[in-house]
């Protein structure tokens with residue numbers, strides 16, 4: 344049965360019974376009232392009249408006139424109040440006997456009157472008794488019905504009182520408990536209510552919800568597990584080494600490649616901090632050192648008897664948690680990008696360049712030699728056109744030699760086969776040697792080169808003379824190349840702290856700031872310029888200077904000229 348029907352029936356019945364009880368009570372009270380009224384009007388009054396007549400009869404001898412009037416008045420009232428069987432005859436007899444008495448009073452006649460009055464009184468007394476019996480029955484009936492109905496009301500109220508709160512509260516308590524279970528992810532929880540249809544429906548809906556949540560949970564869990572597996576497999580199959588650290592530097596993930604190159608196994612790593620692992624592992628220690636300042640230099644690691652090259656990258660992981668706005672740091676990933684194939688290609692290219700430039704150097708030198716011999720008057724006189732032609736062949740040959748020289752230098756730099764001959768060098772000698780090399784080039788554009796030395800005579804740099812002259816030479820030939828006709832190139836050599844700084848300033852067209860970093864990269868040339876260079880000079884210069892523990896750089900802006908500088912440590 345529905346709870347609503349149950350409540351309607353229970354409370355409705357109670358209401359109906361209370362109404363019935365009130366109606367019945369008032370009906371019986373009215374009935375009892377009419378019964379007592381009947382006794383009062385019909386019998387009590389007749390007894391009263393009879394008593395008054397008896398009193399008047401007693402006084403009739405002493406005060407006859409008032410007593411007679413009093414008697415007659417009460418007799419007249421009695422005549423109008425005839426209610427009992429035989430009362431009429433008794434009243435008629437009374438009137439007759441009183442009349443006779445008035446005509447000729449005597450004790451016998453008075454006795455007759457008294458007997459009539461007693462008859463009337465006893466008739467009314469009996470009437471009272473009878474009617475009182477009826478009133479008692481009415482009262483008993485009323486008591487019976489009121490008590491019966493009251494008992495039924497009490498029973499119903501009692502049942503409702505004990506049943507209803509429990510019927511409602513128990514399922515609510517059970518439901519509250521089950522909702523808490525669901526909130527605690529116990530999706531096996533089910534509810535079963537007996538009794539009311541509404542609670543059965545509620546239980547069914549709850550159970551369906553729990554089942555769906557269970558389904559959803561298991562499906563998302565398996566999906567998440569699947570996704571996790573997929574990502575793990577993906578990370579494991581990567582050719583790059585990946586190590587995941589949480590915000591407290593605990594290793595929570597490491598792929599097979601990382602295990603292979605670090606020579607570790609998973610069990611001894613997971614759950615440990617990277618610092619703990621670094622204690623017994625050189626590579627991890629190296630990675631840790633570079634963690635806050637990642638280096639761009641590739642790391643060489645020998646695995647499977649083969650040299651592998653890795654580029655280290657540190658990726659910080661920041662997430663925005665659900666419901667939050669701020670990004671939160673939750674760890675970082677150390678990525679060792681495997682660049683071995685590129686390195687191998689690079690080596691092949693460097694070897695190729697080295698071989699070609701080496702092979703070209705001899706025939707080019709031979710050509711230059713041949714050209715110089717042809718220019719010798721011993722072998723005959725040349726006309727002006729032939730001389731011009733030979734000059735041009737000589738220049739081209741020189742340029743080819745320069746290029747092959749640069750390429751050879753580059754291959755030396757790249758293979759790490761560069762050999763430095765560090766000695767105490769005089770900055771002045773370096774500058775003069777470099778100027779000497781470019782004098783002819785400067786003359787062609789009528790460019791003057793002046794130098795200023797803000798150093799002491801005994802200030803020497805610790806450097807490889809030839810390589811430093813080569814760098815200086817490269818700066819100067821670039822400055823000449825990019826200067827306009829009839830301009831001036833300024834060389835400044837100054838002492839700064841424990842270094843000697845060499846600056847070469849030209850008033851050429853300058854370099855846009857956005858290219859400043861790239862011009863020191865291999866093969867880079869400022870876009871839009873068609874020069875016959877290789878884009879290698881500055882890259883080689885940078886390498887030569889850095890190998891000598893010096894610094895190299897440029898200050899320049901478009902149309903403002905350029906200052907290229909390098910500094911070397913004092914000897």
Ligand code: ADP
Pocket residue numbers: 817821822825849851852853854862867868869872874875876877878879880881882905
């Ligand atoms: P390249 O053989 O092309 O001269 P470099 O490495 O010496 O190669 O120079 C790289 C590029 O830098 C040049 O192509 C040129 O565009 C620019 N550059 C170098 N020096 C200067 C300079 N003094 N003024 C303007 N641009 C320069």
